[in-house]
Amino acid sequence: MLAVLLSDDPTNSSGPMNTALLIIVLVLTMALGAFPIVGTAVVANALAEDLTMSLTLFGAGVAVNTAFGAVFAPISGRLSDRHGGKWSCVLVLLSSGIGLLILACAPSASVLIFGLFVSSYGQGACNPATNKLVAERAAPGHRGKMTGIKQSGVQLGILLGGFTLPALSIWLNWRVAIGLYAVLAILVAALTAVALPDSRDRTQSSFPIDGKSSTLQLPRSVSLIALYALCMGCVVGGVGRYTVLFAENALNMSNVAAGLVAGLPGGIAIGTRIIWAHLAEHRIRPPVALAVQSSLTALVMAMLCIAVAVGSWIMWPVAVISAVGLNAWNAVAMLYVIIGVPQQASGRASGRVVMGFMTGLTVGGFLTGLVADVTGSYGTAWASLLLLSLIATFLAWQSGKARFS
Template sequence: METGQEIRDGEVVGKRSQNVNHFPILMVMSTAYIAVGTNVQGFKAMLPMVSADFQIGSAEAGLYTTFFFLSATILAIFSGRVVDRLGSKMGLVMGTAIIGSLMIIHSVTNIFVLLLALAFFTGIGFSIITPSINKGVMELVSPNKRAVSLGITQAGGGIGGILGALLLPFLGELFGWRNAILVSAGVALLMSGILFKFYNPGQDGTKSQQEENTSDSEESSKSDSSFKEDLAKLVTNKVLLTVCLIGLTFGFTISNITTHFPLFLDGDLGYSGFIAGASLAVFQTGGIIGKPSWGIINDRFLRSNRRLGLFILGLLVSLLMLVLAIFFDEPGIPIPVIMIFTFILGVTSLGIPGLFFTTVGDVVDKKLMGTATGLALIFIRTGVVIGPPFIGWLADITGSYQISWITLATVIFILSLSFFILSSNYKENLYGST
């Protein structure tokens, strides 16, 4: 019997058959990211309203993102380990349910410190989702199709981001941001139900959830390695740690764009909250196209050269942030120009995560994928935790976002160049499997 096949009911079934259409199950998995995008990006799109309600500045507004990802950072490795034990389905169902429930409590909070505390606990639910998605895809799809497949699932975040960024500011202006957030909370709870009902890892010839959990349990019982030993393997994996520099770049970039771009359009350029939210929707639209497209570009045109693909993306995003600082520094810029630029920014910057997590999967053992994802997320979320308050502080003390964007461009360039130089010794390890 060939590798990657099993006998089920007397028939040979390919677990990762090249002929199986995985698109339906990938779309079901993407609903978890739809829930995240609707709530997180929708709330960020309403930050001008939230800031006015609580009478806070840019630096304080940036703390919401920091607290949301602080818990996700602290729990990153442990949540990955939990996913390795429980399986991808339970991780996705639990994560989306936690987010939906806590966003309801957001709507009745009148003290900003309590809002930050809720952000912290909501981040716990989010911390489970990414390793669950990655584990599910790695077990479902053959290596040469993983970049595209992860891009498809993560495009759900773009869809949710569009829904949240367009709908929530509109509803917020009509009914207040507190009522608007109830809508996004309902979306998360709905997606949790869809995942529970329709996400069956046993379809498409893959292992069922019960088989997945049983297999993980058997592998765990047969293995003498403890969590500490598994973690030791990962932290001594120099290729993985080098790749994680791009994770830090991604976290620093996306958190600042999604947190401060609406505040920039509202405060520096004088546009309405709806236009600021619409820009995030356009940004997410670019991401929907960029995530699978960069996977295709890397697999087909760069011959799965992950190192070169990640470096190119880092350089492009750095260049775009410089363009933002130099040419978007005064009011009066036509809205279509802003939206076109935002779309291009989304295509490039949101193209990073699919390729990044695919690369992580390429350089670690499959059984450690959940924990490896958790370690990678620590780097991403370190950038997320540090970035928004710092960039917001620069905007507060300088009176505009121009210096903030220049600083962001510089940091992205330095981190991307550092990754490219340090990874030169591991070129052969940074090609995708075929």
């Protein structure tokens, strides 16, 4: 049985039930906070046909979600510091649930895009909210494991969406399928509000919220990790959106094989995120772990650069290495924020890092496609992302010097 101790506090029992409830809230907040963009991607064909949306318009809707997620991330971080992790998670779940409900009922493309805008708060706030909850309630020495578990919630949401939405869309329709997840998010919000103990009293007694926390200067390492997240976000956005197209068009892989190559890293990353976060708390300093992960990402990009020359077989090792680096670094970055800044500023620091990641995610996918269109191949795009991976490695090392000098 998984054992994760809660912070030593008389108001918060560290019994199995409370620990299980905390893990459920963390995992589902991460899974459902990011689910609107996952769900719409899975049912994209049926959705676009029903609402007569072009691929360009659909892409614009996705960009609205990630772009405003970047805008809301620092705002949500401040709200997390002020109101605590529990109520921040409730707000994330309500944002996702209401946004999904709008998507399910959307009569037109413009209403669908509005739903993606409403849910963008949850997209940008899920990390600051859950990071705050971990900082408040997980005991030192157990935060790495807890962070890895909750970061795997995003991958769990992707797997659930991929397995359930197509079947539900066939049996019922895509609107009902999305609507069921909207109801789930709202129910989890209610469960969190009613059942999860509030740790604000303890936080406020230990760190009085008198305005000083909002003006507390964050360590320079936070800004460096935010830049790291920007670079890695660009890589995630580019690779995530174009792996299948690259495998099919440039390497002549079947649609099934290309889909497996794209989906395999996410499945493996459920485990690698937990392992990396645990190692980063107990064995390897977080900046060193981040540098290793971005170096592995650079290796992935180098392999993609030569893929056309060597053949499609190389995509399978690419998928495995991606699961260790490209798809797992987020867990270490979030842990770095949780253990690297004072608890009363953990939300604000998380918001800054997430803003960098969401900005990179938005820009990276667009620029990768643009470069591929202009040059007529993916080579230059992959080389550009290789360079960004190397820059991220340099930033990780610099953050270590700033943090531990």
